[in-house]
Amino acid sequence: xxxxxxxxxxxxxxxxxxxxxxxxxxxxxxxxxxxxxxxxxxxxxxxxxxxxxxxxxxxxxxxxxxxxxxxxxxxxxxxxxxxxxxxxxxxxxxxxxxxxxxxxxxxxxxxxxxxxxxxxxxxxxxxxxxxxxxxxxxxxxxxxxxxxxxxxxxxxxxxxxxxxxxxxxxxxxxxxxxxxxxxxxxxxxxxxxxxxxxxxxxxxxxxxxxxxxxxxxxxxxxxxxxxxxxxxxxxxxxxxxxxxxxxxxxxxxxxxxxxxxxxxxxxxxxxxxxxxxxxxxxxxxxx
Numbered sequence: 001x002x003x004x005x006x007x008x009x010x011x012x013x014x015x016x017x018x019x020x021x022x023x024x025x026x027x028x029x030x031x032x033x034x035x036x037x038x039x040x041x042x043x044x045x046x047x048x049x050x051x052x053x054x055x056x057x058x059x060x061x062x063x064x065x066x067x068x069x070x071x072x073x074x075x076x077x078x079x080x081x082x083x084x085x086x087x088x089x090x091x092x093x094x095x096x097x098x099x100x101x102x103x104x105x106x107x108x109x110x111x112x113x114x115x116x117x118x119x120x121x122x123x124x125x126x127x128x129x130x131x132x133x134x135x136x137x138x139x140x141x142x143x144x145x146x147x148x149x150x151x152x153x154x155x156x157x158x159x160x161x162x163x164x165x166x167x168x169x170x171x172x173x174x175x176x177x178x179x180x181x182x183x184x185x186x187x188x189x190x191x192x193x194x195x196x197x198x199x200x201x202x203x204x205x206x207x208x209x210x211x212x213x214x215x216x217x218x219x220x221x222x223x224x225x226x227x228x229x230x231x232x233x234x235x236x237x238x239x240x241x242x243x244x245x246x247x248x249x250x251x252x253x254x255x256x257x258x259x260x261x262x263x264x265x266x267x268x269x270x271x272x273x274x275x276x277x278x279x280x281x282x283x284x285x286x287x
Contacts, residue, residue, distance in 0.1 A: 086114050118260045191248075218241065220234065
């Protein structure tokens, strides 16, 4: 699946000019309350379309960018004009959010940006008023920020355990691939030996679970609107509940070490064997 690397900003030029005038000269818009710890800089806000979403203290919607698969922001070179970075230093958060889920990264231009579960947070210049969520699904690259996503979407070059570039079929080759992750951006995989809604890899005593841990879930929350939530379900694996997508049971790869955007499993156990693959919107339903 060919994934666009950048979002066009020309469509939103007039809106951008209006929004940018209220922002700082850097790409980050600092909304920190500073010495007023009683004020929540980041708020869980009920939205008529998406339910609970993450906003700034003024109610402006925040977003995730699927091209931010790793630990840095890839919204640069003009992208940040339409998608200004959100920054709140040492933020207070409203009930329903955990301060530990928020962090800060340094962008390529040296400015700072707030993250949620490792995902950089952005405004959208096309949102002209509070409660607007016009940025969701733009170019199939953006999702309104929600705290209850069970999965997320990432776009990046897949790099195997052997350091070689791979495509979504786990075959050596360069190119950006789409893949589904958990809410923290940790890559999820399917096992080619599984049957529909049947885990045929995990031992009954979970003795091999450290190698390929199952994605255990207690329930299925939201999914980004570019995905079809009805394609997600769960299965029972020896008393544990494993997430599945398109009837494929989903796993982590132990040697990814829970690192956001790591895709080492695509070349395991043998480069080219294609036993383990990422999963995305092009993956067929397992029959």
